Amino acid sequence: MSNPIESTPPSNPTFQEIGLLPEVIKVVEHLGYKMPTPIQSSSIPVALKRKDIIGIAQTGSGKTAAFLLPMLNHLLNTNERKRDFFCIVVEPTRELAAQVIEVLDRMAEALPGLVSCLLVGGMDEMKQAVLLAKKPNVIVCTPGRLVYHINNTKGVSQSLQKTRFLVIDEADKLLDMDFAADIDKLIESVPKQRTTMLFSATMSSRVEKLQRASLVHPVKIKQSEQKYSTVDTLRQEYLFIPFKYRDGYLMAILQKVGAQSAIIFTMKCSGNTRLVLMLRQLGYEAIPLNGKMSQQKRLLALEKFKSGKRSLLVATDVASRGLDIPDVDFVINYDCPVEPKDYIHRVGRTARAGKSGMAITIVTQYSLEFYQRIETMIEKKLDEYKVEEQVAMSYVNRCSEAMRVVNQILKDEASKEKERIKDKNKGNADEED
Structure with missing residues (x-):
């Protein structure tokens, strides 16, 4: 050819x-x-x-x-x-x-x-x-x-x-x-x-x-001569904080964002589930979108977000490619993406079709190298997102307590699932006898 x-x-x-x-x-x-x-x-x-x-x-x-x-x-x-x-x-x-x-x-x-x-x-x-x-x-x-x-x-x-x-x-x-x-x-x-x-x-x-x-x-x-590019109507900022305080700073960001629509991106399904449950413990009606959900549940989650019934979607990268969600005000990278192209696809969920939008990337000591690679590839130095440290730190203990409850919930669910499988296997063995 x-x-x-x-x-x-x-x-x-x-x-x-x-x-x-x-x-x-x-x-x-x-x-x-x-x-x-x-x-x-x-x-x-x-x-x-x-x-x-x-x-x-x-x-x-x-x-x-x-x-x-x-x-x-x-x-x-x-x-x-x-x-x-x-x-x-x-x-x-x-x-x-x-x-x-x-x-x-x-x-x-x-x-x-x-x-x-x-x-x-x-x-x-x-x-x-x-x-x-x-x-x-x-x-x-x-x-x-x-x-x-x-x-x-x-x-x-x-x-x-x-x-x-x-x-x-x-x-x-x-x-x-x-x-x-x-x-x-x-x-x-x-x-x-x-x-x-x-x-x-x-x-x-x-x-x-x-x-x-x-x-x-x-x-x-x-459409663009730049290998990795973002639209001009997208405002991009970063927040560099210690990993152990990340949840507190996320809550401070959400408080500042208010009732506007936002997608929070996580790397893994397990982290996605934990973050959704923590946010719910803290009063946010967050909904998950990840690859372990059934097709029906994923489509239902998207519909709730697109219709405005829920304003906070916590997603893995399965949701970051091409989804037509017209009115997303904020993208928050809770986990900094490893690959620059994943960053481009994530932040592309906001500032679509000429509208303005904002992307905030949380950077910790463990993801600094990934973030520096992103800045190099998009040929742009991002501004620092301003959050009052006092506000963020006031959430840290509440987040820790909420996550403790979440871990117990997940532990109980795992035990119930283990018992269910055990009972099922026992029932199958009885039938064979």
Whole structure:
């Protein structure tokens, strides 16, 4: 495959000037979009010419519409008998896939007859097979679940030969999650004569390899020349404190933030659970979002946060990629991310679509090296976030007591689970006798 052709964005075109069909313009108006974002104005005209695209864009850039709108244009220009299995959208996580389906459902309100199907883990395979039998126009999936249906559901492999539009979103994340083999299988299962759009927040050697394998004479569209960049409307600050006082300073930050919406990021699921329980002990209605939660619970947590029923979401990095949560005022890095690109993805949850936002990173003696690496990569020295030491220290003992209660709760739950497993095993042994 040849090297990608660079493309520069045109100057402020409207959606009408981009070349979308009148029916698609109605969808745009229904969604409330006013003007195309840079990634949309750059990529949509190229995709309308059926050229392959590799898009490098920061989070919150409007990527979803950048691939769905030209796809709709092509779909409407296709004979109705050839519209089933027309487009495959591949996402790294269930949440991102569900988010794309939400946008498609809203599009269908303005475009009756548009049928989409969600294929992700954690949901019944037979029900998904029934949905596939209804011949959807668009399939939004995680790689593993679509490969499952290719291998096990009658007719899917043949139906994918009708696919004319393939979107590989968050390619760097897909490869980080070891989906390479599933993506290879998927690419083998769709026709070579297709339009492919590949989006990634960063351009690694693995993404370049995937691009060479899946795209033909692609046009490369870069929203930003900087390898690691954040938007101008994002205010970024840090707080350097001893690790043992971290919880007290977090409480002081939350007191200062008040009732505004915030996402607090933790590194691990175990730490995520402990922090949520501690915050609840201290009177905050925090909700968790981590990889150990069931699909249903994760979607419910997101819905509560997006609807404003809860203003405090404590998340692991599963939530930091591409989730469309329009009104997040603050991002707080309780655990400083190890990798600069994870920092970019986390703070990208605020200051989206031109809005302002703030990211506060708590740095301790154990994470100073990680923080210095972040500053180097984003080529920016962050200001210090000001918190009154007296206020923070007044919370330290309360946090310690709350965490003591949390540890006892978790210990009791572990004991109950151990007893439950013991009783279950005993019951199975009795049945065998």
